Amino acid sequence: MKKSILITISFLLVSAFVHAQWSTGTNIYNTNSGTVTFGSAAPYVVNAAAALFPSSTPKFEFFTGVGGSTPYADMITVRHPGVTSDAISRQMGIIFKLSSESSTYETDKMGGLLFESANAYANAPTMSLVTANVRRLTIGANGKIGVGTTTPAYQFHLYNSGAAADFGFDSFNSNIYLGSRLYFGRSRGTSTSPLAVQDGDFLGFLDFYGHDGTATQRSGQIIAQVDGTPSSGIVPGALRFTTAGADGINRDRMRISSAGNVGIATSAPVSTFQVNSTISKFSVGGAGGPDLNYGTSYIGFNAARIGTGSASSNWTIDGDGSHNGGGVIYSDVAGTVYITPIVSTGATTQTLADADIKSKAALRVSGTGNVGIGTTDYGAWTLNNSTYKLAVGGSMIATAVTVKLVANWPDYVFKKDYTLPSLTDVKTYIDQNQHLPEIPSAQQMEKEGVNLGEMNKLLLKKVEELTLYLIEKDKQDTEKNKLLQALQARVSELEKNNSK
Structure with a gap:
């Protein structure tokens, strides 16, 4: 960029400086194979070809002072001659053309650097880089940069039509670690005396806008x-x-x-993941702590x-x-x-402690697959060590309960080889x-x-034994009746x- 600007200024100055040295002739030509130098014997070389091809010999170079008590006096100034009407814009710069072009009109330029202002007396010029006859990048007088637009509305405005x-x-x-990066930064104070930001300060925005037919409206934002x-x-x-909602x-x-913590529809999520909508709140988070039996995570x-x-x-x-x-559904480190x-x-918000959540648990499933309903985690109800797959700490009601038959059902009582106790x-055992017996x-x-x-199996066995006793008693009674009748x-x- 620096060399392009210097090339522009240098070419514009050639005519002015040389005209001051030579009073005859319309143009000045350097027809020899040497270079043109302005300033001291240690010139600053301006040569685009030399930048691309270091072995080439520059054809134009100049030297100017830098610094000093009046630094602007050592700079090169290019002025526009001015016009007589405020309505006429001013332009100057350097345009690069193909050698086959002869027209001097702006519409025929291939590319270059262009300075322009809206009228003859405006002190708000813009600078544009031009390629293929189009202003590609514009820096406004206010410092705003536009790519694809000559009137940037933001500090950096990217625009593309179609x-x-x-x-x-x-x-x-x-x-x-060296990936691409988009940087947003903020400090309080000034650039020379920055101060720390404070809680609640906004650091940056990504805004998304759409046109409603009249103006652009913000539809979304990341803050x-x-x-x-x-x-x-x-x-x-x-x-x-x-x-933006339907109301805009x-x-x-x-x-x-x-x-x-990630929160949806809440500005202050207290859980790892929380969805709020009055009592439709849904939460996911950690459940550590001794009062939850060292829980792991929960769903609320x-x-x-x-x-x-x-x-x-x-x-x-x-x-x-x-x-x-x-x-609440939660688990502990034991797998329960x-x-x-x-x-x-x-009607209002209630607050419970971890111990309340644990003590109010209505159903527990142990890591071994045992289930407890209304049980506690101690004594005979300890689910991990229990031999019962289902423990119920309270009464049960059902319209039907089916108990799967077990082996050795007591029908063997009716077999002829069964020894019926006397x-x-x-009576002796009962006394x-x-x-x-067996109950x-x-x-x-x-x-x-x-x-x-x-x-049920034992009771059925006793019923079957009782049946045999009754049969035997009936047999005895029948024989006694026959004897009595005789x-x-x-x-x-x-x-x-x-x-x-």
Whole structure:
């Protein structure tokens, strides 16, 4: 860029300086094979060809002073002769053309550097780089840079009509850290005396606009914002994502906090992932801490745990004006999954501790696959060590319960080789133990519970044995009745004979 500007200025000055030295002739020509030098014996070479081809000999060079008490006096100045009307714009610069072109009109230029202002007396010139007869890059008098537009509206304005306005970065290296980068920075104070940013300061914006037929309107935005108190070497930050709704208002849709929490429809997510919509809140986060039996993670339904560390914490369950219920599913390091319903207690937000969430768990599934409903994690109900696949800490009701048949069902009692205990032996056992043989005692059942399948089998066995006792008793009674009838007949016969 610097060499292009110097080339431009140098060519424009040749005519002025040489005309001051030679008073005769219309033009000045350098027809020999040497160079043209202005200034001292140590000239600054301006030669585009020499830059591309270092071995070439420059054809034009000049030297000018730099610095000093009046540095502007040592600079080269190019002036426009001016015009008589304010409405006429001024232009000057250098235009590069193909050798076959002869026209001097601007529309025929191939490329170059162009300085121009809106009128003869304006002191707000712009500078444009031109290629293929089109102003490609323009720097306005206000310092704004436009690519594809001569009237940049922003500090850097990229414009393309009829196609996408692409903005890309390419990086070619083998270092994993040296990728392309888009930098946004902010400090309080001034450039010479910067000050630390503060909590809540905006650091940068990416805005997305669409035209509504009258003007462009913002449809979405990505915002970087300070999220916490900065300290030496640390500026905590958050990212916010907004979109415009049907009413045209941009609202926060998603936020990533400095703690790494992601929130949708919430500006202050307290969980690793949280979705809010009054009582439709949905949360995902950590469940560490001893009061949750050293939990791992959780899913909350209108319940969010404040904090994600290993310490005990509190939970918030929002209210909708009428109810404030919810639920939690979480797991612990032992592999147990807990399902905790949270009963509504009123209309406003309720707060529970970790210990409350654990104690209110209605269903637990252990790492071994055992299920507990309404049970606790201690004593005989310890699910991991339990021999029961389902434990219920309370009453049950059902329209039907099917117990799968087990082997050795007591139909063997009716087989001829079965030895039926004598009633005398049964009576002796009852007198000694106060319960039937093979049936658990009351103390045992109170301590260990009742195995319904096994108990049904034992009860059926006792019923079948009782049936055999009754059959035997009936047989004995029948024989006794026959004997009694025979005796009665004998007595009747004797009485009849005695009466004769």
